[in-house]
Amino acid sequence: MKIAVLGTGYVGLSTGVCLSEIGHSVICIDTDEQKIKSLRQGISPIYEPGLETLLVQNAAAGRLLFTTSHREALIGAEIIIIAVGTPQRDDGGADLSYLEQAAKDIAAHLVQSAVVVLKSTVPVGTNEFIEKIMEDQCNERVTLEMVSNPEFLRQGSAIMDTMQPDRIIIGFDNEEAAMKVQEMYRPLNAPFVLTSIKSAEMIKYASNAFLATKISFINEVANLCGVVGADVEDVAKGMGKDKRIGESFLQPGIGYGGSCFPKDVKALLHTANLHGIQFSLLKETVAINDFQQELLVTKAIKRFGELKGKKVAMLGLAFKPETDDMREAPSIKIARSLAKLGAEVVAYDPVAIDNAKKILRDTIRYASSAHEAALDADAVFIVTEWNEFRHLNLEALMNIMKQPIVFDGRNCFGEERIRACKKIEYYPIGRPSIIIGMT
The missing domain is CATH 1.10.1040.10 (N-(1-d-carboxylethyl)-l-norvaline Dehydrogenase; domain 2)
Known part of the structure; x- marks a missing residue:
């Protein structure tokens, strides 16, 4: 099948790459010219294990293309997948402005009938709203059928989640359109859940x-x-x-x-x-x-009394391991709270530092390794459970700290690892604290 994907974020790019991997001809559209330029060079704009390798392979095979031109992408497309962002508004609702623009772009450039698959996360009733925008503006000779197909990807495992999904949700009004989408996903051998569009959205x-x-x-x-x-x-x-x-x-x-x-x-x-x-x-x-996002700070205040002048090494910035995504990461609230209380915060993350700098700016300092961050620190906060942190030499880390105190927000270490240390104060989540060799 020829498939067009609007949006090259986590969902759009992962979906486009994986659909090309199972044999479809895919062209991804984005209005960001620099992003498209990078993608054409085989460079992924996001950190996602395995994504860039598949991107390069399928682009080389001619199954995966990237463009800023809607007209180029939509010509001959049997299925059009919308995977643009729906960020949160101030009132908690979903901002549908990117989705509305995508609908208008489709309507303006589509010259043949197609199935439009809405993969973006949207409130109940959005598919109907988007369909009306396109119907009102499309050429009258063009017929569009909507299918709701929500994604369930996890950052850090998006390729596996796409290639081995627990289920594929297809919300539809038109049975032929639903069968078309089923056929697109058939090589994945996943169970289908067929339902109404509103139920799929919910x-x-x-x-x-x-x-x-x-x-x-x-x-x-x-x-x-x-x-x-x-x-x-x-x-x-x-x-x-x-x-x-x-x-x-x-x-x-x-x-x-x-x-x-x-x-x-x-x-x-x-x-x-x-x-x-x-x-x-x-x-x-x-x-x-x-x-819960303030819990480590609360524990530190209880231990130290006050944090003014204390150096805190924060290990982990991304909201979870295997991603550079900083959106709503607990590290943001923790870093700002520590800085507000007068602590000096030095942070390290294997991949998320550049994105963290865009949000936290000069609120904290950044290190190139866990040991550099922990040097002369009064405490270590473990915020993201990267394997790199799980495998740290704790004894060596404690030896370079001013005070060997660890507040572990992800319970990265078992009791045996902690008790092997000659000197440590260890404060996990929901487990007894362990204090060894401290006076």
Whole structure:
């Protein structure tokens, strides 16, 4: 099939690359000329394991092209995938301005009938809204059929999630259009969920909101474990073995972040409010997450009394490992809180420093390694669970610190690793603190 993809962010680029990998002819469109230039040179604008390799291979094979021209991309396209951003507005709702522009661009340049697949995360009713924009502006000889096909990609594993999806949601009004989209995805051998367009739109928000709630729940359990002396990781393991609960998203920490969970939870709340539904559970999910993102700072204040003049090494900036994405990352709130309290913050992340600088600017300093950040530090904050941090030589790290104190927001170290140190204060999440060799 010939497929056009509007948008070359995480979703659009991952989708376009993977569809070309399974044999389709794909052309990706973006209005950012510099981004398209880089993509044509085989350079991905985002850090995503495995993405750039597939990009280069499929471009070389002639199955994957990049352009800024809608006319060039849309000629002959059987399926048009819209994967532009829907960022959060100040009131919590989704900003659909990029989506509206994409619809207008399609209408202005499309000369043949096609199936339009909306992959962007959107509130219920958006497909209908976008379809009307295109119908009002399209050539009357052109017929468009809408299909809602929400994505479920995770940064850091977007290629695997695209190539091996748990399910593919297809929301449709026209059965022929749905069959066309099924055929596009057929090589993936994934189960299909066929439903109405509005139900498909809701599935995406409901899924992410449930996972965010699961994270907030285990974090509340962790906070209780920390008070009563239980070990939250043992509790989570025992819970997760129950098939009704499952092991995923039961890892305690300092809250969720990224481009999806915070935005989607608030967007679902916004929709609920518009329809007079008091979604109290989601309100509490947000409140718990806000509290959790400040937890390491709260623990540090309890330990030191005040943080003015203290040097804090912050290990991790991205909202999760294997990505350079800083959107809604807990590190942002932590860094700003520490700086406001007078602490000197020196941060290190394997890939996210450049993006962090755009947000935090000169609020903190940056190091080129974990050891450089920790040199003469009064405390280390572990904010992102990169494998590089899990495999640190703790004894060596403690020896170069002014005070060997670790606040681990991701529980990167087991008790055995900690007790192997000659001198350390270790404060995890939802597990007993360990203090060795301190006077």
